[in-house]
Amino acid sequence: xxxxxxxxxxxxxxxxxxxxxxxxxxxxxxxxxxxxxxxxxxxxxxxxxxxxxxxxxxxxxxxxxxxxxxxxxxxxxxxxxxxxxxxxxxxxxxxxxxxxxxxxxxxxxxxxxxxxxxxxxxxxxxxxxxxxxxxxxxxxxxxxxxxxxxxxxxxxxxxxxxxxxxxxxxxxxxxxxxxxxxxxxxxxxxxxxxxxxxxxxxxxxxxxxxxxxxxxxxxxxxxxxxxxxxxxxxxxxxxxxxxxxxxxxxxxxxxxxxxxxxxxxxxxxxxxxxxxxxxxxxxxxxxxxxxxxxxxxxxxxxxxxxxxxxxxxxxxxxxxxxxxxxxxxxxxxxxxxxxxxxxxxxxxxxxxxxxxxxxxxxxxxxxxxxxxxxxxxxxxxxxxxxxxxxxxxxxxxxxxxxxxxxxxxxxxxxxxxxxxxxxxxxxxxxxxxxxxxxxxxxxxxxxxxxxxxxxxxxxxxxxxxxxxxxxxxxxxxxxxxxxxxxxxxxxxxxxxxxxxxxxxxxxxxxxxxxxxxxxxxxxxxxxxxxxxxxxxxxxxxx
RNA sequence: GCCCCCAUAGUUCAAAGGAUAGAACGGCGGAUUCCUAAUCCGCAAAUGGAGGUUCGAUUCCUCCUGGGGGCACCA
Numbered sequence: 013x014x015x016x017x018x019x020x021x022x023x024x025x026x027x028x029x030x031x032x033x034x035x036x037x038x039x040x041x042x043x044x045x046x047x048x049x050x051x052x053x054x055x056x057x058x059x060x061x062x063x064x065x066x067x068x069x070x071x072x073x074x075x076x077x078x079x080x081x082x083x084x085x086x087x088x089x090x091x092x093x094x095x096x097x098x099x100x101x102x103x104x105x106x107x108x109x110x111x112x113x114x115x116x117x118x119x120x121x122x123x124x125x126x127x128x129x130x131x132x133x134x135x136x137x138x139x140x141x142x143x144x145x146x147x148x149x150x151x152x153x154x155x156x157x158x159x160x161x162x163x164x165x166x167x168x169x170x171x172x173x174x175x176x177x178x179x180x181x182x183x184x185x186x187x188x189x190x191x192x193x194x195x196x197x198x199x200x201x202x203x204x205x206x207x208x209x210x211x212x213x214x215x216x217x218x219x220x221x222x223x224x225x226x227x228x229x230x231x232x233x234x235x236x237x238x239x240x241x242x243x244x245x246x247x248x249x250x251x252x253x254x255x256x257x258x259x260x261x262x263x264x265x266x267x268x269x270x271x272x273x274x275x276x277x278x279x280x281x282x283x284x285x286x287x288x289x290x291x292x293x294x295x296x297x298x299x300x301x302x303x304x305x306x307x308x309x310x311x312x313x314x315x316x317x318x319x320x321x322x323x324x325x326x327x328x329x330x331x332x333x334x335x336x337x338x339x340x341x342x343x344x345x346x347x348x349x350x351x352x353x354x355x356x357x358x359x360x361x362x363x364x365x366x367x368x369x370x371x372x373x374x375x376x377x378x379x380x381x382x383x384x385x386x387x388x389x390x391x392x393x394x395x396x397x398x399x400x401x402x403x404x405x406x407x408x409x410x411x412x413x414x415x416x417x418x419x420x421x422x423x424x425x426x427x428x429x430x431x432x433x434x435x436x437x438x439x440x441x442x443x444x445x446x447x448x449x450x451x452x453x454x455x456x457x458x459x460x461x462x463x464x465x466x467x468x469x470x471x472x473x474x475x476x477x478x479x480x481x482x483x484x485x486x487x488x489x490x491x492x493x494x495x496x497x498x499x500x501x502x503x504x505x506x507x508x509x510x511x512x513x514x515x516x517x518x519x520x521x522x523x524x525x526x527x528x529x530x531x532x533x534x535x536x537x538x539x540x541x542x543x544x545x546x547x548x549x550x551x552x553x554x
Numbered sequence: 555g556c557c558c559c560c561a562u563a564g565u566u567c568a569a570a571g572g573a574u575a576g577a578a579c580g581g582c583g584g585a586u587u588c589c590u591a592a593u594c595c596g597c598a599a600a601u602g603g604a605g606g607u608u609c610g611a612u613u614c615c616u617c618c619u620g621g622g623g624g625c626a627c628c629a
Contacts, residue, residue, distance in 0.1 A: 038572090040572090041574080043573095050572065056609090063609090087573050088572085090573070129629095130629095198628085300625095307627040315629095339559060339622080339624080342624065343625055366559075369623075371622090410567060413559060414559085415621090415622060422566085431577095433592050434578090434592075437592050441593085444589075444590060445589060451589095494567090495568095498567095498569095508594065509593090511590095511594085512593065512595080515589070554590080
């Protein structure tokens with residue numbers, strides 16, 4: 013917030029001279045100042061003057077501004093600012109009165125955020141967990157800064173995989189009736205397949221034993237899908253992820269969208285038949301081979317239905333779509349872009365976010381995961397073991413582009429090793445401070461005593477609170493949630509330091525105590541807001 | 555072979571083209587008659603290699619090396 017105000021100030025001085033170029037205002041090392049800018053360094057070539065002379069122009073303009081207590085030129089031409097304590101106190105007062113409306117986000121538009129999309133052929137795994145948490149948190153942040161966000165999960169309920177599952181369930185069902193059948197080579201072997209088979213057995217007895225046709229397949233498909241979706245719901249509830257909608261791949265076939273898309277492409281002469289299949293002229297748009305849309309057996313590829321899905325997203329009136337995929341999908345992206353071009357959908361309509369994989373570790377041992385072999389750690393198992401808060405925190409805490417090493421032992425540790433507790437503890441400590449104050453007969457009054465705040469750490473904490481909006485802007489820009497966990501750790505750390513340094517509740521000086529509690533309230537609100545965006549609880553007691 | 559991501563301290567991760575590359579864990583050494591020690595303070599410890607762009611590169615470009623993933627009429 014304060015950073016942004018300085019940036020705006022500098023920009024207005026630039027425009028007075030008719031200049032408009034990129035520069036940054038950032039928080040430097042403490043010794044240099046509260047804020048720092050390279051506006052003079054970058055400006056040298058526009059002003060046609062040495063950086064230090066350019067800096068003088070800004071300093072003349074800024075001198076006497078109430079926001080600052082000191083402005084200096086340093087090094088090759090940085091301008092360093094010290095913000096006045098009055099300004100910090102004023103910010104704190106404004107913040108604790110209206111922590112939501114103080115930020116000036118200028119983001120609008122309807123965004124469809126797709127993530128967690130999974131084959132409904134088995135339980136959600138740890139890999140899905142990362143994607144779901146990334147998506148959930150990004151969705152929360154995008155919403156916070158002003159976007160109208162729809163969180164959507166795409167259900168791949170139409171392809172070959174779901175058929176394989178249906179067949180696998182049928183085989184297990186037969187085995188329950190002592191009839192030996194072979195699970196298909198690529199079939200599903202997990203325990204849950206037997207559970208689904210039991211459901212069919214309960215409802216239908218033995219009427220499908222040894223009977224396999226399209227009608228039976230459809231029945232088994234419905235059972236499998238229904239049961240898996242129930243499992244998904246339980247898992248999503250556990251991880252605390254709320255979707256606004258699910259979107260069925262099959263519905264795109266049933267409602268004619270797929271045919272519509274094929275029609276458009278055919279009219280534009282962008283598809284052709286070969287070897288009994290229908291192909292899209294991908295090579296006309298990008299340097300890649302053409303791709304099959306309709307297989308020779310008449311069924312549709314995932315590529316085609318996904319094109320239809322994105323066509324539908326566009327038609328549903330969204331301004332932008334954000335797709336979050338695992339990194340194994342990266343090959344899909346250029347093809348999708350080509351397909352969107354083929355449909356005259358603006359290239360920048362979709363933003364793709366790829367996240368790297370998760371390696372699960374128990375101590376030094378790597379835990380293997382594979383859905384089809386039936387050997388996996390499910391998301392449920394993970395949450396049962398480490399808890400929702402730790403699971404979410406760990407999934408969110410590294411850059412989406414970085415491979416995540418998820419250490420089960422660390423996530424479980426109820427000790428200071430664990431960053432989740434570190435942040436939560438800061439929140440709980442503040443709550444207990446308020447209790448303590450009441451105990452000692454100090455009745456908390458909002459805003460009272462803020463004018464007495466003067467400690468360096470108090471100013472530093474307020475400064476950090478004021479950069480909450482910068483953190484969110486960055487998350488939106490880079491589409492990675494880890495900036496938020498970083499920020500919360502910084503804030504918690506600074507608070508713990510302050511707590512160790514300053515006796516906050518001091519019955520001898522109730523006025524100052526009250527001022528400090530106001531500052532603590534600011535920290536508490538900021539931590540709570542951050543944790544809320546992460547979907548993690550902010551406990552008052554630990 | 556082609557494509558994507560990654561390479562930073564012993565380990566797991568940060569870093570808005572900027573000033574002395576930050577944390578955490580681990581290691582070593584300290585702190586509480588006082589608000590929650592799930593805390594705090596101090597010390598040691600790192601940009602894989604070679605070029606290039608720039609006043610300035612962990613960051614951008616090229617090549618090399620090493621890891622992960624992908625190159626289906628699977629999703």
